[in-house]
Amino acid sequence: MKPIELPEGAKDTLPATCAAKRNIQGRMRDTFASFGYTEIETPVFEYLDTFAYGEDSLEPEKMLRFFEAGKKTMVLRPDATMPIARVAVTKMRKAVKPVRLCYIEDIFRYEQTRYGVNRRSEQAGAELLGAGSVEADAEIIALAIESLLSLDIKDFQIDIGQVEFFKGLAETAGIAEEARYTLGQWIDMKDMGAIEGYLNNSAQSETFQKTVRAMPRLYGGYDVLEKAKAFTEYPRCIEALDSLSELYELLRDYGYGDYIAFDMGMVQSLHYYTGMVFRGYVKNHGSVVVKGGRYDHLTRRYGEEMPATGYAVNIDEVMKWQDRQAASAEEKAMDALIVCDGADRGKGYALAREMRREGKRVEVFLPGCGELIQYAEQTGISRILWVRDGNIEEIDL
Amino acid sequence: MSDLTIALAKGRLADKAMEYMQETGLTCTEWDQSNRKLILTDDSGTVRFLLVKPSDVPTYVEHGVADMGVVGKDTLLEEECDVFEMLDLGFGACRMAVAGFPEKKKSWQSRTINRVASKYPRLSRSYCRSLGMNVETIKLNGSVELGPIVGLSDVIIDIVESGRTLKENGLEVLDTICDISARLIVNRASLKTKGALIEPLIEKLGTVVEEQK
Numbered sequence: 001m002k003p004i005e006l007p008e009g010a011k012d013t014l015p016a017t018c019a020a021k022r023n024i025q026g027r028m029r030d031t032f033a034s035f036g037y038t039e040i041e042t043p044v045f046e047y048l049d050t051f052a053y054g055e056d057s058l059e060p061e062k063m064l065r066f067f068e069a070g071k072k073t074m075v076l077r078p079d080a081t082m083p084i085a086r087v088a089v090t091k092m093r094k095a096v097k098p099v100r101l102c103y104i105e106d107i108f109r110y111e112q113t114r115y116g117v118n119r120r121s122e123q124a125g126a127e128l129l130g131a132g133s134v135e136a137d138a139e140i141i142a143l144a145i146e147s148l149l150s151l152d153i154k155d156f157q158i159d160i161g162q163v164e165f166f167k168g169l170a171e172t173a174g175i176a177e178e179a180r181y182t183l184g185q186w187i188d189m190k191d192m193g194a195i196e197g198y199l200n201n202s203a204q205s206e207t208f209q210k211t212v213r214a215m216p217r218l219y220g221g222y223d224v225l226e227k228a229k230a231f232t233e234y235p236r237c238i239e240a241l242d243s244l245s246e247l248y249e250l251l252r253d254y255g256y257g258d259y260i261a262f263d264m265g266m267v268q269s270l271h272y273y274t275g276m277v278f279r280g281y282v283k284n285h286g287s288v289v290v291k292g293g294r295y296d297h298l299t300r301r302y303g304e305e306m307p308a309t310g311y312a313v314n315i316d317e318v319m320k321w322q323d324r325q326a327a328s329a330e331e332k333a334m335d336a337l338i339v340c341d342g343a344d345r346g347k348g349y350a351l352a353r354e355m356r357r358e359g360k361r362v363e364v365f366l367p368g369c370g371e372l373i374q375y376a377e378q379t380g381i382s383r384i385l386w387v388r389d390g391n392i393e394e395i396d397l
Numbered sequence: 398m399s400d401l402t403i404a405l406a407k408g409r410l411a412d413k414a415m416e417y418m419q420e421t422g423l424t425c426t427e428w429d430q431s432n433r434k435l436i437l438t439d440d441s442g443t444v445r446f447l448l449v450k451p452s453d454v455p456t457y458v459e460h461g462v463a464d465m466g467v468v469g470k471d472t473l474l475e476e477e478c479d480v481f482e483m484l485d486l487g488f489g490a491c492r493m494a495v496a497g498f499p500e501k502k503k504s505w506q507s508r509t510i511n512r513v514a515s516k517y518p519r520l521s522r523s524y525c526r527s528l529g530m531n532v533e534t535i536k537l538n539g540s541v542e543l544g545p546i547v548g549l550s551d552v553i554i555d556i557v558e559s560g561r562t563l564k565e566n567g568l569e570v571l572d573t574i575c576d577i578s579a580r581l582i583v584n585r586a587s588l589k590t591k592g593a594l595i596e597p598l599i600e601k602l603g604t605v606v607e608e609q610k
Binding site: 155156157159189190191192193216219220261263281282283284285286287288 | 459460461462480481482483484485580583584585586587588589590591592
């Protein structure tokens with residue numbers, strides 16, 4: 001192996017990309033702060049047990065694990081929400097509710113796709129813990145919308161679903177866990193053919209069949225909720241739909257009605273979500289940019305049950321979107337290149353210090369870096385300040 | 398730029414898909430002139446067709462560079478992509494099957510096969526694994542039937558239409574995995590952000606499919 005090879009999924013972030021990333025992070029931080037969310041950090045590595053539990057757990061095979069003889073298995077943080085849930089019911093247990101926390105962190109998961117291996121993604125997210133109301137869900141979605149707007153993303157849609165709708169339906173009908181998972185996947189992929197095949201071989205009630213058959217097509221504007229209601233009489237499903245109506249009214253009052261759509265076929269049954277779930281799609285961008293939902297039971301395993309809701313923006317996707325918009329934040333140009341030596345060094349350095357304190361970006365030309373003008377041209381610096389014999393000469397290129 | 402981009406699997410599926418598209422009123426004179434263009438635009442100038450290798454259709458759609466695509470279920474099973482699979486178009490019907498010499502039937506049934514040759518290595522591997530078998534999967538790009546004949550593999554996993562090629566080579570179907578046909582796939586984000594363009598087209602295609610039945 002050559003010493004310059006990187007492990008699959010590992011990446012260097014070069015200046016232009018790094019600047020774009022910091023810009024996104026900065027805007028996200030401002031948005032979080034404006035809603036009263038404070039930032040925390042959790043460890044990059046923790047015990048596997050923090051993340052692996054029961055049937056809804058993240059798959060341990062997808063975590064980057066490491067072992068030490070005689071110690072418990074550790075993993076690189078595969079999820080940002082779970083450690084925050086842990087902190088909220090342990091170290092911040094006595095904090096006034098609700099607790100509003102945010103983070104900007106890398107998460108690590110082994111995802112083998114057709115395009116190679118991806119092991120890291122960066123997420124900027126917020127969690128609202130200790131509030132079980134629809135108003136709390138609305139606040140999280142409002143914050144998600146504000147974050148996209150703050151990133152100059154305007155043409156997007158927030159697609160809302162409700163985990164309880166399908167869970168309620170399947171559990172009332174007594175569908176076994178495994179079949180529920182498979183059926184859920186088909187509904188999520190809107191695979192009518194497979195659903196039809198399953199229903200033809202099942203002895204489920206007419207209501208169940210009718211609803212499942214309709215689910216993949218139950219997406220669109222507010223009227224979808226009314227349409228969905230016509231399909232079911234199960235109380236849990238109706239309750240789920242009513243909570244979405246209420247959520248919609250709240251978001252309309254926020255002034256965000258136009259961004260909202262619903263998809264009852266959004267079945268994220270495998271996760272810790274317990275109520276509303278949402279995904280944000282941006283026009284002409286193929287992947288989900290924002291994701292979130294309510295997770296009322298997640299904190300239980302850390303000692304105390306606390307209703308909670310949250311979301312995260314996928315920073316890598318935002319960057320891809322920016323690239324495609326060809327509007328990627330330009331690497332901020334240098335304000336000046338200062339040249340000085342010998343007796344003029346003191347004056348040159350003082351000038352650099354002064355300009356830097358004013359917030360300017362200043363480079364001091366280092367000997368041995370080639371020819372001055374050529375260097376300035378190559379690095380795109382348009383202003384040279386040459387300190388010579390106590391005077392400052394300005395050269396504009 | 399066109400409002401809607403559709404990726405088609407080059408070959409028979411594209412011919413049939415275009416036929417269905419024309420039925421919905423989406424005419425494309427460029428297509429009728431049957432040239433070798435890889436990008437075609439419909440007569441209204443709103444829809445762009447990309448003619449790509451079948452296994453690339455899911456890639457184009459998953460990445461969102463194409464909003465929709467028409468591709469065989471076999472390719473979808475092999476590529477395992479995250480897209481909406483919204484319509485079974487019915488054409489291109491065949492089945493995914495395990496085939497081999499008749500005397501291999503017993504060892505297939507007792508799950509004691511060692512090597513499988515296939516154009517669909519991922520599908521083959523995961524299917525065998527789901528049966529509790531750990532087999533060596535040999536990827537071939539064509540004439541898969543040769544595998545058992547030259548002793549490269551015990552059985553093959555491939556799509557079977559009439560079974561004629563198998564028969565002519567002394568092979569037979571040992572097991573059927575699933576039915577295959579052309580599917581209409583849609584990018585998740587596109588369906589949500591360009592629904593006004595996509596939904597009516599799916600609706601019309603659905604009607605064409607019903608009529609063809």
